[in-house]
Amino acid sequence: DADVTQTPRNRITKTGKRIMLECSQTKGHDRMYWYRQDPGLGLRLIYYSFDVKDINKGEISDGYSVSRQAQAKFSLSLESAIPNQTALYFCATSGSSLIDTQYFGPGTRLTVL
Amino acid sequence: AQTVTQSQPEMSVQEAETVTLSCTYDTSESDYYLFWYKQPPSRQMILVIRQEAYKQQNATENRFSVNFQKAAKSFSLKISDSQLGDAAMYFCASDQGGSEKLVFGKGTKLTVNP
Numbered sequence: 001d002a003d004v005t006q007t008p009r010n011r012i013t014k015t016g017k018r019i020m021l022e023c024s025q026t027k028g029h030d031r032m033y034w035y036r037q038d039p040g041l042g043l044r045l046i047y048y049s050f051d052v053k054d055i056n057k058g059e060i061s062d063g064y065s066v067s068r069q070a071q072a073k074f075s076l077s078l079e080s081a082i083p084n085q086t087a088l089y090f091c092a093t094s095g096s097s098l099i100d101t102q103y104f105g106p107g108t109r110l111t112v113l
Numbered sequence: 114a115q116t117v118t119q120s121q122p123e124m125s126v127q128e129a130e131t132v133t134l135s136c137t138y139d140t141s142e143s144d145y146y147l148f149w150y151k152q153p154p155s156r157q158m159i160l161v162i163r164q165e166a167y168k169q170q171n172a173t174e175n176r177f178s179v180n181f182q183k184a185a186k187s188f189s190l191k192i193s194d195s196q197l198g199d200a201a202m203y204f205c206a207s208d209q210g211g212s213e214k215l216v217f218g219k220g221t222k223l224t225v226n227p
Contacts, residue, residue, distance in 0.1 A: 031213075040122075042204055042217040043158075050213070058214065090158060102215065104158035 003027050004105035006091050012111045019078040021108050023091030029103075030096065032074040034058075034066060037088040037107075046089075049074055081112040117207050119218035126195045127226050133180075134190045134221045136205030143167075145208050147181070147188045148215070152202040161203070164188065192223075200225045 004025045013019055023032065030051045035043040045058030047066040055066060063085060067075045078085055091105040117138045126132035138147070149161040164172045164181050171179050176196075180189045188207075192199055205218040 033214075040219055042117075042219040043206075043215075044217070045214055048214060088156065092158070101160050101163075102158075107156050 004091060004093055004103050006089075006105040006108050008108060009106065010109045012113065013081055014113050015082055017081050017112075019081050019110065021076045021078075021089055021091075021110070023074045023076070023105055025072050025091075025093045025103070025105075027093050027095075027103060028071075029093040030071065031094045032068070033092040033094075033102070034064075034074070034076045035090040035092065036060060037090060043090065046076065078110075078112075081110075083112045086110060086112045117205050117216050117218040119203075119205055119221050121221045122219070123222045123224070125224040125226060126192070128195055128197060130195055131191060131193045132195055132223065134192075134203050134205075134223065136188045136190070136218055138186050138188060138205070138207045140186070140207065140209070142209070147179075148206040149177070149179070149188075149190045150204045150206060150217075151199075152204065152220075153198075153200070158204075162190065195225050197225050197227060199223060 007022045033048045034046040036046055037043050044060050046060055046064050047058050049055050049068045052068050065077045089108045092102045094102045119136050145166045147164045151159045151161045162172050162174045162177050164179055171181050176193045178191045202220045202222050204220045206215045
């Protein structure tokens with residue numbers, strides 16, 4: 001089984017809808033991250049969490065919210081989706097130090113019409 | 114804010130040849146980490162190699178090696194004996210000198226020609 005799973009893998013939705021992307025990990029890591037990838041822009045950090053009680057905004061948090069339900073689960077929500085949130089979304093986890101490898105999930109392709 | 118620049122949107126290489134992907138970064142910190150990630154068509158992000166800035170020795174991982182020039186803030190990736198499976202997007206990334214967050218470049222698409 002994969003160490004980091006994301007659901008759904010693909011989603012098409014309409015403007016104004018609420019969307020939740022879920023991430024689960026079996027690595028036992030404390031640190032979890034949400035990134036967004038757009039063509040030609042690389043990956044940009046949306047939110048990150050160093051433990052269950054620690055949530056931090058990243059570079060592009062506007063329009064997004066997160067929930068760390070447990071050490072192994074970190075969800076990303078779009079309260080009212082808009083077309084420019086169409087992107088590939090990645091969840092990642094790492095150990096106690098950044099030098100530890102960040103393990104990425106398979107990504108969620110989100111399309112907002 | 115720290116930036117990471119990959120000046121080559123696309124590169125190509127013949128199978129079995131060597132290719133170098135460029136990356137420059139901007140930081141005021143003296144200690145930081147640098148990474149190269151590979152994203153094949155499957156879109157999975159895979160760590161290729163990492164370098165700790167305080168280490169002068171360039172990191173190597175099998176056919177992958179880096180040329181780390183701290184004064185020039187340059188961190189290039191060399192792929193030797195290129196294989197068809199090396200075809201992918203390659204992203205350079207850096208932390209912000211202790212912020213525990215990664216900043217990624219925009220990526221270089223590598224094509225390997227048979």
